[in-house]
Amino acid sequence: MSKPELFADIILPFPVDHNFTYFVPREMEGQVRPGQRVIVQFGSRKLYTGIIRKIHTTNPGITDLKTIVSLLDAKAIVNEIQLLFWDWMSDYYMCSAGEVFKSALPSGLKMESESLVFPDNNFNPDNLTDNKLKLIYKTISENPGISLRRLSKIHHKANIFPDIRNLIDHNSAFLIEKVHEGKSIKTRTLIFLNPELNSGPAFEKALESLARALKQKQALKEIAGLSCNDRAEITGIKIPINEIVTKYGHATLKSLINKNYIIREEELIAPIKWNNNQIKDPETLSPAQQSALYSIREKFTRRDVILLHGITSSGKTEIYIHLIKEIIERGEQVLYLLPEIALTSQIMHRLYNVFGDEAGIYHSRFSDSERVALYNRMSGRQAGEYKIILGVRSAIFLPFRKLGLIIVDEEHENTYKQFEPAPRYNARDSSIVLASFYKAKVLLGTATPSVETYANCMTGKYEKVVLKERYGSIKLPEIIISDIIAARKRKTMQSVFTPVLIDAMDKTIKNGKQVILFQNRRGFSLFLECQDCGWIPKCKICDVSLIYHKFNKSLVCHYCGFTRKITEKCDHCGSSLMITRGFGTERVEDDIALIFPGIKVARLDLDSIKSRNSHDKLLDDFGKGEINVLVGTQMISKGLDFENVSLVGILDADQMLNYPDFRAYERSFQLMAQVSGRAGRKDERGKVIIQTTDPANPVIKFVKENDFESMFTEQIRERKLFKYPPFVRMIKVSLRHKNYDMLVKGARYLSDELKLTFGNRVYGPQSPLVGRISTYYIMDILLKIEKQSSFKKARVLLKNIIREAERNKWLGGMRIILDVDPF
DNA sequence: AGCACGCCGACT
DNA sequence: GTCGGCGTGCTC
16 A cells, blocks of 8 residues: 655745645655745745645645645754744734744745746747747847846836746747745955065055055055054954945955955855953842842742833843853753844843853844844754844744743833734733743843733732842932923923923033933924914825924925925915924934033934944943933933933923823833933932923823832723723724725724624724825724633634625725734 | 736727 | 736635
């Protein structure tokens, strides 16, 4: 009897909620395992990388089953725990396994094919009657192996394939699918001084020969390792070519190479290396830190998740480092998550000092080849496994061998939630599931816990360790509330500053101390408004007001990028009284320069940090005291510790408080508390001034009294009353369509349909804050499932209802986006 | 996601 | 009268 046929269920990178079954060719039997990558043909010709999810002998009963083209890995690249994690993620966040696959692996590991067209040389082009086909054939025969993509570009046709098929039918051309090699092996070009010039005289001679080519002379000196005037030793160090090219240009470099003064060399990009400091022991912990660490250790014997609630500057990082050391000494690995890339480099330096090469770093600012290298090291396909990975949310997809601990620092941060594209996962919540698969522990750290996490501590699901003491006995700052309305009435406002703040800033700067100003909005002014008729310039295709950008005098839509010139006159009534309303960091920066001439102001926000380094440089300058006032968005609220900052100003607390979201108060409290934590160091008590039009707002009071507990109690009461998490779980069903009437009709139909099953758990449909993005109108339906009922069942029901509605074409081709636990 | 099949406006 | 626009529907 012959052996049964073998089938493989393959995860392909598409948003379809099932896997695809392929034949396993006989010669691959015994080699194929779940988690390996394969190349398969999908559709009429394209080849894709897929992941084997399952090997089995059940014939799916599909005619024309295709066969796996090739097996890429001898050993699984996605381990069993990862596969289970992917399953969980696609199930919980209601997306396809393919979408998880897509975001889980660096793109160098997910190749796909490109169609290349070759001419048949025995073919006589005169046989073609069609002129257009003749031209295309000419291009192909002149460029054998040209890609379809380039061909359609050259001939200015969006879809050239029908013509190519015509040529193929004429036996004049054929196609070959070529799989891209991925960019996993990347080189860079280095240049260095020709060693023959390493002796002084030869080098001098070369310089003399360049007496009339100043640029080349300069470049040669730099390449030799000599700065312009310095006459030290010739180093002959290899430097990246692009540094010299950007400074001196291609031509300069070319002539130097032609003269054989310098040599170029291709080098494989080395794994990420940090400076080679001596490895040091972790710093000694304070008694408070020591007892927190003891507590964590002890509570981990009973619970898998612990919240470390440590006020700002209490030294949480040092506790993490001690804990990490214990875990890796046991032979287990640690994943250390941070909410954003900007914070990674300073933490990495601290980790590097203690753990050296055992620590690796993973986030999107690294090139794909670097990410592939790190992935390969972690999966054991390449030597040099890291023991600690520091990363942002996507690091939860790395292959760990034996994960022992996940640290989620600043667990309350909303950047842990991915919005676009699917999977719309929350890395903090997913970490807890991932850890349970590895039987690992999770430590959530923050000064301002999220309401959900704190509630989990209250119910005993998580344990809590509190760190009340600031490291080095730094005092908590004094918090002063400054009433904007009162100042306006007395006409004492200067630009956006109350006299209280102006006064404090003046004193602070005179004392040689530094100021941080917080304004959670970018740009110059928010928008323009006609003082006569109230008309506001809005984006033509999105439903938002245009943001005024001062530097190029334009109005920009922050959603679609639409830009128009600034309106001098009102489009509506022709009045020339256009005034600016609201303010952002850029305006604050400008106004300070006017009010305090001669002082140094800098701005830290998304616009002001373009490159990898400028952010670090800015903070470095501020740390050195070269900047008096730093204006920033929420970027300044996290992890920046500066000795010399004694004043923090929160310019517009209302703007945060009035945001229409159930988390607005929680978020405001977190931001204000975090920003306040930047004020005051060792010997001096810092000062925080909060400007508001609503001094009686309870959140402001809680911030002033540093009273997290009361804020939590009040919030949890409201959440219960108005049915919000953690009392319910929410799913946002977002509907998009170009036609507004169709959208409304479809949305109403779907919500009625949902109400039949879910009753009053369905809210909406309603237009979100921004009701249109690009040319798509949007409507949201919210589903609230109480904690007691089965969330799993609700997801299945929801999926079935949507599938049924789509099948009956009741939704008219709307795009439906599901967001589980939305933010 | 691609790609093919299928039905309505501006061109040889 | 076609070409070709992108609107629906599969793809193992």
